[in-house]
Amino acid sequence: MASSIENNNEKLTLKSSDGEEFLVEKHVALQSTLLQNMLDSDCSSADVIPLPKIDARTLALVLGYCKKHADASSSKQGELNSFDSEFLKDMDMGALFNLVLAANFMEIKGLLDIAAQKIADTIKDKPHQEVREIFHVENDYTPEEEAAVREENRWAFEGFP
């Protein structure tokens, strides 16, 4: 891996938390503000850039997104939009959260936004019991407390179950 960097300045190697290495073209990596800043400073001389918070599965997804957006910059926005919606389709919540964390860490605004939007869409219009189930949120209110929250904020819940 390291030798391929020396041979080709246009590529760099990223290492996931579980030790897998990804060889990435530079213009693809530049979709990430974090990597861009690292490349702008001296860090680019490092052989391998470790990403200790991102597992291989997530990193592969992130790089897939970056590649599409880096290569398609000149093509139509509509094409990218349909790629984006296809990209997150059928993705389970765990993967989605990992993606949000990774996009946030690597500072990839577009990916962060579509992943956050996808999570928001899942919560939208759902009664809170259901939202709790979807996200496995543990309700730490006592029944009295919950009733009080609802009572005091009745204006917000009118018309909702």
Place this chain on the structure above:
Amino acid sequence: MSDLSHPNSPSPTDSESDGESAHSGYDPTYSSDEPMYPKRQRLCARIRKAAVDLITALPESLLLHVLSFLPIEDAVKTQVLSKRWLHLWTYSTSLVFLHDSDKSVSDFVSFVDRTLVLCNCTKLKKLGVRFAYEPDYASNVNLWTMFAMGKGAEELQLDFENVPWEIDEEVGYYLLPQLLYSKSSFKVLQFSKCNVMPKGVVCWNSLKKLSIGYAGLSEDVIQKILAGSPVLEILELYYFYGFNRLHISNASVKKLILRDFWEHNEEVEEEYQIDRYLSMLEVSAPHLHSLEILGHLRDKICRLGDVSSLVDANLNFYMEIYHSYDNVSYVNMLRGLLQSLVHVKKITLGTLAIQVLSIMEAKGLRSPLLNCEFLTLDTGIWKPVLPGIANMLESSPNLETLVITTSSSNYDACFSDACTELCNFDEKSYWTSKEKPFMCLTLHLHEVKFIGLGSYNFDFHLSFAQFLLKNARVLQKMVIDSKTESCNWPKEFVRAARKLLSFPRSSPNAVVLF
């Protein structure tokens, strides 16, 4: 009860340790020593267990980011999820209130009032409101606007739909408070059905994008706004009236969108319909890069002054046509527009403009010679537009890319009667009868795209494609993008595709893609 009134309120800036500990808690794959795949089953069970409170594992800054994509009603409701969520939503920096027509307007207004009172964020990014405004709520909306200004909002959107006093806007519209004009934190402003009337100096020093719709705007008001918006980049006006001249001297303004002119004084119009006087709108903006004139221009004749920096022009508009044969003013208008666009690299024309070009072709009037390299024709291909297309190809010797998009309203009649009568030709053999090839086909045209091709008038598209394949010597690819429709008519599509592939090509490198 006491612990509810003293919640461990989240800090708007993400507390690192909190996010960190929760983070390592939910995803066991992060403890990297463990081999992942052999123990998959056990791991799955662990993930499931760790997945408890999965969303709560996100740091607060990210949860707020998720909340900012929720309609505000849903964001407010998240307070019952758990204690951590009780006050989280109040730090949301984006508040967008959209009225749902199932609910009463007064409920909506009090919902906005109460929500804003609870808002804890120190700096607001966006406040947006859309509802059927009534004058009774002026003081409420004033407070909301003041709130946005007080919180240093970057984006304010006041979108008032269904105002019942549409005709007499002076009475029914919300009058923007004068203080708003001197607030320099705004980057994006959008006003729909608001009265925009600055009395003093406008001071929108950070404003990048301004959009005003359903409004009467005087030349004076526009100049005041432009003078007070030194970094404005995008100006959009839709359903507007009240001025005949738009001069933008700001070097920062790169994009102008004029969409749907407002037919004012409708009744008077009808009385004088016969010897109707077409009114004029003159646009000049020497620094503009992109200009879009879209939608219904009513009876406005557009003229362009200095647009010398323009690279992209979209003339996908239609107009009131009282008599198909009375077309001199339209011909003059289009010739004038094209004359002003001779240097522009990217041009989009709608079906009306192309039909006017057909009339010009029939009268022997060429479009001025254009520098256009990228041409988009938003029209169905049928008889009344064929000579217009030929006219454009003839006048664009440098054309490299041609896109034909065919959306639904593309067969508007416009001048079709006049075109059909003036253009005495057999539409079936129109292209094969063109003996002299266009210069752009010989020299530059390397990409052709048909987008949204439907089965309607398919043969017209086919014979045009055949003509292009036969004559475009340097063509590299022709793309037929019919994603949406092809499933409805697979048989015909396959037949057409076979036919298309069998056409002779003059360029050795040309590929046809579906």
